[in-house]
Amino acid sequence: MKYSCLNPIAPVGLNIFTDKYQKTDNVDEADIILVRSASMHDMQFSDNLKAIARAGAGVNNIPVDICAEKGIVVFNTPGANANGVKELVIAGLLLASRDIIGGVNWVQTIKDQPGVAKLVEKGKSKFAGKEIQGKKLGVIGLGAIGVLVANAAVHLGMTVYGYDPFISVERAWSLSRHVIPVNSRDEIYRECDYITLHAPLIDNGDPSSSTKGMINKEAFDKMKDGVIILNFARDLLVNDDDMAEALKSGKVARYVTDFPNDKTANMEGVIAIPHLGASTEESEDNCAMMAVKQLREYIEKGNIINSVNYPNCDAGECAALGRITILHRNIPKMLTQFTGVFSALNVNIANLVNKSKGDYAYTVIDVDSTINGDVISKLNSIEGVIKVRVVK
Ligand SMILES: NC(=O)c1ccc[n+]([C@@H]2O[C@H](COP(=O)([O-])OP(=O)(O)OC[C@H]3O[C@@H](n4cnc5c(N)ncnc54)[C@H](O)[C@@H]3O)[C@@H](O)[C@H]2O)c1
Numbered sequence: 001m002k003y004s005c006l007n008p009i010a011p012v013g014l015n016i017f018t019d020k021y022q023k024t025d026n027v028d029e030a031d032i033i034l035v036r037s038a039s040m041h042d043m044q045f046s047d048n049l050k051a052i053a054r055a056g057a058g059v060n061n062i063p064v065d066i067c068a069e070k071g072i073v074v075f076n077t078p079g080a081n082a083n084g085v086k087e088l089v090i091a092g093l094l095l096a097s098r099d100i101i102g103g104v105n106w107v108q109t110i111k112d113q114p115g116v117a118k119l120v121e122k123g124k125s126k127f128a129g130k131e132i133q134g135k136k137l138g139v140i141g142l143g144a145i146g147v148l149v150a151n152a153a154v155h156l157g158m159t160v161y162g163y164d165p166f167i168s169v170e171r172a173w174s175l176s177r178h179v180i181p182v183n184s185r186d187e188i189y190r191e192c193d194y195i196t197l198h199a200p201l202i203d204n205g206d207p208s209s210s211t212k213g214m215i216n217k218e219a220f221d222k223m224k225d226g227v228i229i230l231n232f233a234r235d236l237l238v239n240d241d242d243m244a245e246a247l248k249s250g251k252v253a254r255y256v257t258d259f260p261n262d263k264t265a266n267m268e269g270v271i272a273i274p275h276l277g278a279s280t281e282e283s284e285d286n287c288a289m290m291a292v293k294q295l296r297e298y299i300e301k302g303n304i305i306n307s308v309n310y311p312n313c314d315a316g317e318c319a320a321l322g323r324i325t326i327l328h329r330n331i332p333k334m335l336t337q338f339t340g341v342f343s344a345l346n347v348n349i350a351n352l353v354n355k356s357k358g359d360y361a362y363t364v365i366d367v368d369s370t371i372n373g374d375v376i377s378k379l380n381s382i383e384g385v386i387k388v389r390v391v392k
């Protein structure tokens with residue numbers, strides 16, 4: 001098996017690959033790709049490519065639907081960098097509330113003058129700020145990061161509102177009971193002094209699920225004057241032109257973004273951080289280890305854990321003589337056709353697992369004999385089959 005890394009991936013993760021895996025710089029010959037933030041939208045994928053693992057949460061840099069069509073399973077590593085991001089969001093709250101950056105930069109300008117201690121005491125009032133305790137924070141998106149941010153802010157004495165129309169049961173269980181759940185973003189806009197974004201970037205043209213540009217003029221009009229916005233999710237969640245206006249008018253007092261771009265990097269009132277949310281040793285290690293473990297599970301056993309375009313599927317270890325996996329469309333009569341192929345060839349099926357997710361499905365079949373080319377070509381010829389792979 002050959003793997004390519006499109007970004008630096010922590011060695012502690014890559015070391016989990018056994019000597020059956022070889023690194024290649026030629027992405028066209030790779031069976032698997034590991035990626036962080038590199039954009040894959042303009043890439044051509046070779047037929048050889050079986051899986052892509054995003055060492056991180058957001059998959060907006062990967063054409064996941066095209067990959068599904070080509071039978072390339074895309075994984076991410078949910079939660080693996082959430083603590084790193086949470087800690088930077090807390091820093092962002094403080095950077096936006098106290099003029100720490102202005103003060104630190106000012107000390108650099110007076111550091112060579114005599115009597116720095118006196119100058120500091122004389123000049124420091126320019127950098128006075130506000131405390132976050134007692135203020136209201138709205139968290140949009142209560143996933144791995146949003147829940148950690150909400151709970152931490154409760155501990156810091158903030159009143160926290162949370163909004164997530166698709167919150168999972170697991171996340172709801174881990175949310176502090178002090179977080180006030182709300183049913184619309186408008187409630188957050190109306191109430192909160194700080195708003196932090198932790199929803200994925202979704203740009204599918206469907207207004208019920210799309211998140212692109214959700215923080216725009218219409219939203220600003222509903223917010224309190226002097227609100228502080230924190231964006232550690234993706235730049236395109238915010239309409240930059242509307243943000244420029246809102247900063248100019250004082251509607252928004254500060255915009256803290258981990259995703260500066262040509263527009264926001266030059267805006268007054270923006271605290272621009274160079275996408276450092278997940279840039280900690282711990283997060284990078286966690287993401288890399290999780291990504292490689294998931295890839296190995298898929299390549300070696302056919303099991304799918306944390307895919308964003310195919311269903312999760314745990315068929316365990318293969319105790320039979322052979323295992324074949326089939327990525328296919330989620331349409332009727334597929335299983336009958338698969339089992340028909342095996343029965344026509346007099347091959348006994350020892351175990352079969354079938355899972356579906358949206359338009360796609362996945363079937364793992366363990367058989368009591370070795371798998372030959374005849375089986376593979378017959379399965380491949382079934383309408384709706386995307387990719388057949390012999391795992392054992
Ligand atoms: N700054 C960084 O370095 C960094 C690191 C990790 C993740 N991220 C970004 O943060 C996002 C969230 O990461 P996560 O690990 O918490 O992901 P997650 O999948 O655990 O959580 C996302 C949450 O957003 C919710 N959501 C979806 N649509 C929503 C909507 N319209 N309104 C409100 N909530 C909505 C989902 O239900 C889910 O609970 C990622 O998608 C990624 O873009 C940034």
Ligand SMILES: O=C(O)CC[C@@H](O)C(=O)O
Nearest residue numbers: 036037056057058278279
């Ligand atoms: O890889 C990174 O540094 C950032 C990852 C982050 O944006 C994510 O979505 O997980």
